[in-house]
Amino acid sequence: MSLTQLTAAPPTPPAPQWRRLSPRMLLVHPVIEVGKALPAILGAFLAGHSSGHDGSGSRWSLAIAGVVAALSLLRWVTTRYRITPQQIQLRHGLLRRRTLAAPVSRVRTVDVTSHLLHRALGLARVVIGTGTSDRKGRDRLVLDGLTAATAAGLRAELLHRAPAVAPGATVQPMQPEMQLAVLDRRWLRYAPFTLTGAVTGLALLGVGWRVVTEGHVDVNRLGPYRAAADRLGHWSLGVDIAVVTLAVVLFVAVASTLGYLLSFWNFRLTRHAGGTLHVSRGLLTSRATSIERRRLLGAELSEPLLLRAAGGARCLAIATGLRVGRGAERGGEILLPPAPRAEATRVAGAVLGTAGPFVAALPKHPAAARRRRVARAVGALLLAAAISGLVAWAAGWSAWLLLVPAVLLGPAVALGLDRYSSLGHALVAGHLVTRFGSLVRRRSALAVDGIIGWNLRSSWFQRRLGLATLTATTAAGRQRYPVQDVGAQEAVRFAAECVPGLLTQFLA
Incomplete structure (x- = not known):
């Protein structure tokens, strides 16, 4: 062997190639985009008919649908992605080309969602969270159109990375996932107390009202509506109010139960051997969210008023990289759907490794x-x-x-x-515990290591009573966790106890 061969540098491995999304998305994008443009298409159709030109309305609506479908196909043509050992890169855009890149080490969460049309074609939408809990969805990479197998492999690759093994060391076999919670059908009794049916009802009424308005439909000619109006007209005002109230309550209860089933059917919370939490749920739209253990900074028990009266609660995650502010059913922070409060407390304790922050008594405020x-x-x-x-x-x-x-x-x-009885705060097991709220009572446990600053605010009315609101700021969850209406001196003392030294320069 020559000296040149001995001293030659090892060949550089080829760079990963840019890959496209699944071509099956060519069947999905047009349907989704045309559905979003349906009000404009319907408006063009009705405008053409109302003007007396029956054919023009159809032609304009078909033209709009064709343009929207054609533009949606460009999304697949112009989108590329690749994953290197160091980065995740996403390139998209036609007139304005954009390339997004994020280090693999900054991946916080991986959210895999499959809508009904995606599931029919074996596809999934992967959302990779790489930053803070941004409500506007920035600092996230979205790969809409991977096969289900590719999405599952990508999730495992990004979140279940094995640590480097020293030469000669023995590699331990991976342990199976540990199940923390699974849906119990008896929890359905809490569904009517979540009031998600009220939101669903308002959305359905809005859609119905728009269709009636755009279509110039005379509701008085509809048989069921006319029969109900005639029946109410023969009763007294008190009976009418009672009947309408009962009908609304029944509708909200049924819609809430249906929404509960659609959102949380097959719910399962597990912990991977590496500490990663994995939440899977959904009936028509399946969703799987994975949260790295080191990104989880706390947990929260949320008790809306009606759910609290029924003895229920739900458990939410306080973690970086999750979508918040969209509601627990649609956001990625849900760790347990509405369930018995004891079960929610157990799951919160299992997630954090200690139940102390959720069972400890909190001192009363002044x-x-x-x-x-x-x-x-x-x-x-x-x-x-x-x-x-x-x-x-x-x-x-x-x-x-x-x-x-x-x-x-x-x-x-x-x-x-x-509202006063809900107030409370404490430092338990290395977690800031704060509780407040009446319509929605929240008990949050935030790891003190995740606190990056304090905000001490006292309004004119609070100063007259010697009170203040102490707010812990963090990069996780809602990013602000207040201790409301606490004594001013107690606020300073408590902040110094949670994070020693952080306020020293301001108190000197």
Whole structure:
């Protein structure tokens, strides 16, 4: 062997090639984009018919649908991606070419979603979270159109990376995933108390109203509507109100239960051997979210008022890289759907490795905080009463309307007292624990290592009572976790206890 062969450098491995998304997306993109443009297409169709030119409406609507479908195909043609040992790169755009790149080491979460049309074609949409919890979706890479097998392999590659093994060391076999929670069908009894059906109902009413308006439909000619209106017309006002209220409650309960099934069917929470949490759920639209353990900075118990009255709660993750602010059903932070509160507490403790932050008793806030909470609730009611009184006097309405605020005085005081009883804070097992809220009571446990700063705010009314609001800022979750209406001196002491030394330069 020659000396040249001995000293030659090893060949450089070829760079990974740019890859396209699955060509099956050519069948998906046109359907999705035409569906989004359906109001414009329907408007062009109705405008053509209303003008007396029956053929023009059809031609314009078909032309718009054709243009939208053609433009949607360019998304597949112009999109490329590749994964190197160091980076994930995504290139897309025709007139304005953009290349997004993110280090593999910065991957926080991988969210795999398959809508009904995706599932029919064996496809999945992969969202790779690489930054903070951005509500606008920035700092994320989206690969819409991978095969299901490719998406699963990509998730495992990015989040289940094995550490480097020293030469001669023994490689331990990977342990199976540990199941933390699975859907219990008995939890369906909590679905009517989530009020997701109210949002669904409003959306359906909006769509129906738009169709009726655009189509110039006379609802009085519809048999069911005319029959219901005639029946209500023969009853007294009190009976009409009771019947309509009962119908609305039943509709919301049924819609909420249906939404619960669609969102959380086949729900399963597991922990990978490397510590990664994996959440899978969904009936028509399947969704799988993976969260690295080192990116998880805490957990939260969320108890909306009706769900709390039924003894239920849900568990949310406080982690970097997750989509928040979209609702628990649509966001990626859900760790447990509405379930018994004891089960939510167990899951939160299992996720963090300690149940202390969720079972520890929290000290009460000062009595001044109770006075402020009650005063705010009653003050808002009195302001509404004054405005309604002026409107009633100007319009010449009955003076009996002024009795409505008096009837609501008791519930307003009860709301203020409940908001006060929800207040609490503590430092438990290395976690900042804060609790607040009445309509939605939240008990959050945030690791003190994830706190990057404090915000101490005191309004004019709070200063009169010696109170302040201490807010911990972090890169995870909602990014702001307040300790509301606490004593000013207690706020400073508590902040120094959670993160020693952070406030020293301001207190000197």
